[in-house]
Amino acid sequence: MxxxxxxxxxxxxxxxxxxxxxxxxxxxxxxxxxxxxxxxxxxxxxxxxxxxxxxxxxxxxxFSPLVRQVLASSGPIVLTISSGMTSGYSAILLPQLEHENSTISINTDQASWIASMAALPMALGCILSGILLEKFGRRMAQIITAVPFIIGWALIGMATNIEMILIGRFITGLCVGLTGPASSVYIGETSDPKYRGFLLAAVSLAIAIGLFIAHLLGTFMAWQTVAYISVLMPLACIGLLVFVPESPTWLAxxxxxxxxxxxxxxxxxxxxxxxxxxxxxxxxxxxxxxEKVSWSRYKSPAFWKPLLIINLFFITTQFSGVNAVAFYSVSIMQDTVGEGMDKYVAMMIIDTIRLVMSVVACILTKKYGRRPLTNISSVGTAVSLVGLSSFLYVSKMYPAIANFSAIPLGALIGYIVFVTVGLVPLPWAMTGEVFPQSLRGVGSGISTSINFLAFFIVVKTSPSMTTYMQPYGAFLTYGCAALIGGVVLYLFLPETKGKTLQQIEDHFKGEGKKMQDDNKAGVV
Structure with a gap:
């Protein structure tokens, strides 16, 4: 016991x-x-x-409460794995469609649409998720989300033309947006303060697992088979959620x-x-x-303060280039090891590093607070990006420097390590913690939609940035964004480790000074 x-x-x-x-x-x-x-x-x-x-x-x-909390979290985590597979799927889909033996032929424009189609509805999905969370409950919102997830993956698997693939990608992308707020809020409301950070960090681990699975399966299997296998994740989510209760906060x-x-x-x-x-x-x-339902709730510091902080956190993460740099990771790895290195092998090495560090992030989040990890992650991310930028700039001026290929590899690995232990998992984790009880679904929906809008902006602008600013200019910009965002978060981010959700809400109302003093938290 x-x-x-x-x-x-x-x-x-x-x-x-x-x-x-x-x-x-x-x-x-x-x-x-x-x-x-x-x-x-x-x-x-x-x-x-x-x-x-x-x-x-x-x-x-x-059974111990921890076992039950892990069981309650397993459904959202499995559904989030499907989100990770959605994000990683285009990397294995496009090369197979572009192969000369493909039954569906695509051109460059169609390939770009396939790659970006899943990202288009993600922000909309987050807003809709906030509505579902408040109307139907946290648990039921995830069950509802799992159904179109299954349909989307099945459409992709059965696709005989480009239109079916695009529709399937749009549906699965919408479900990624629906999943984000629901998983964080449900885990946050069902877990003990002692375990909440670990379980919420597992959401980002699930994304890394999904990317790894999609890339691994796509290395050896046809894209249709991978899509059919992906159906199993939302199915498993429904099966797991049948055995757990609704969020007690929503029921109350x-x-x-x-x-x-x-x-x-x-x-x-x-x-x-x-x-x-x-x-x-x-x-x-x-x-x-x-209380009467009115706009005054939205004007309360308990709502707008955490909303601003989490939005800043997500924007800092995205503008540190977490997705843009990933597009260049494989080429950097190939340049370092040699042209003979298969791109799938390079991709799997990067995925493995990301996966291992996601596990480390879960452990660190359980042991240390959100603030120390945020500070270390933002500074380490900035230093790695500035180092990578400096090497690319110097090697362009002095080509002989390019022979020291271990330097960009080290900077790349350092970047993946630092960004994965803090900037990537923590905003998702804190989304399930910081919003007030009555507006948690709405707040999480708004903040995660801002995240996906920032994601779309960064991915859309990164090709232009690397063209007009060169890769070293783009990486330097991302590094500065990580550093500036980290400084602002240092000033305003409160510590939530070990605190009940009510204590966190009271803190933002100005009633939680002891929480702030005990943890040397930000000045909100």
Whole structure:
């Protein structure tokens, strides 16, 4: 049994003394919460009731809360793997379509449309996801998303002409946008503060896994086969989500208090700390229910402050060239090792580095805070890009320098390492943490749509930048963007590691000064 489910008597007494007021407001929710409340009210039979509560809690937790939280997160993570496969699919699709034996022939213009078609609807998908999250729930939004994901991949697999491929790419791209906010919000609302950073960082790991799988399968299989295999991911997501509850936060917001309590205890166990957080959640729900829905919520610092910070984070990530540099990674790898190196091998080496560092990012996010990783990642990313830019510039002036090919390779690997441990996973992780309870779906939808708009702008402008500014000029620009964005994030990014979602919301309202002071966080 998880040790959190059997706290010692001193801890119980300390929690009792701190939360007497909260318990009085929520004594009518259910038997478990009632027992907890009575113990907080100084009942003469406190000791026996508390003992009975803990015994019941111990008997009810057959699997540790961590196991259940991992199970709850597995559905969103599997669906996100399909998003990664969507992003990596064009890299294996286009070479096969351009082959002389291809049953579907394409020209250069059609190839560019295939590559960009998935990116076009991603921002729209994020906005629609915010609506689905609030109307149908976090869990159901993902089940709804999985259905068109299956249809999109099936259309690509069955395609006999370019139009079917484009339609399939558009649908899967839309689903990538739908998946982004839903996965982060659901994981954030079902996980314990101790594990939330690790589980949210696994979303970016899932993207890396999806890229790796798509490129690996495409190296050995036909593009149609890869598309059919990709159908398995959204199917598996539906199967996994059947066995987990809806987000307790969403259920509480909609007034389903008993279901919210059951879902919360299923995910978090029956520790006194968990009951304390549930009490705060219910209290917040009663406050939301008494408020009139108006634009004043959107003008609250609890909403616009995290919205600005997360938008800045996403823009910094995209304008650090995370996707643009990837397009040149294979050529840099080939130039370093030699022209005889197969481009698929070079691509798999880069994917492996990215995958390994995504695993490292999950571990680091669990151990360290968001702020230290952001600072290290932004500075390391900037230094790597400036180093790569400097080498390309000097080698253009002095061709003999080009023989030192290990330098750009080292800069490239350094870039992948630093950008993957911070700038890539953390904005996605914090999207599921920083927005207020009543507007979490809307906030995550807006911020992730900004991310995909920035993604589209960077990818669209990168060819022109490398033409008119040369690659060294483009890389220098991306490096400066990473450094400037990192400085601003250093000033304003709060630390959320180990904090409950309510503590984070209170911080942005100006009621969480202790959270800020304890973590030396930004000045928001």
């Amino acid at each position: 998880d040790p959190n489910n059997a706290p010692n008597n001193n801890a119980k007494a300390d929690v009792d003394s701190r939360n007497n007021t909260n318990a009085n407001n929520h004594s009518n929710f259910s038997s478990n919460l009632t027992v907890f409340t009575i113990t907080r009210m100084g009942n003469p039979e406190k000791a026996n009731i508390e003992k009975s509560f803990l015994k019941k809690a111990e008997a009810s937790v057959r 917001n909609k007034g389903y208090l008993k279901k919210a309590e059951d879902a919360f205890f299923w995910c978090r166990g029956h520790s006194l700390e968990a009951v304390e957080e549930l009490s705060a959640l219910m209290q917040k729900q009663s406050t939301i229910a008494s």
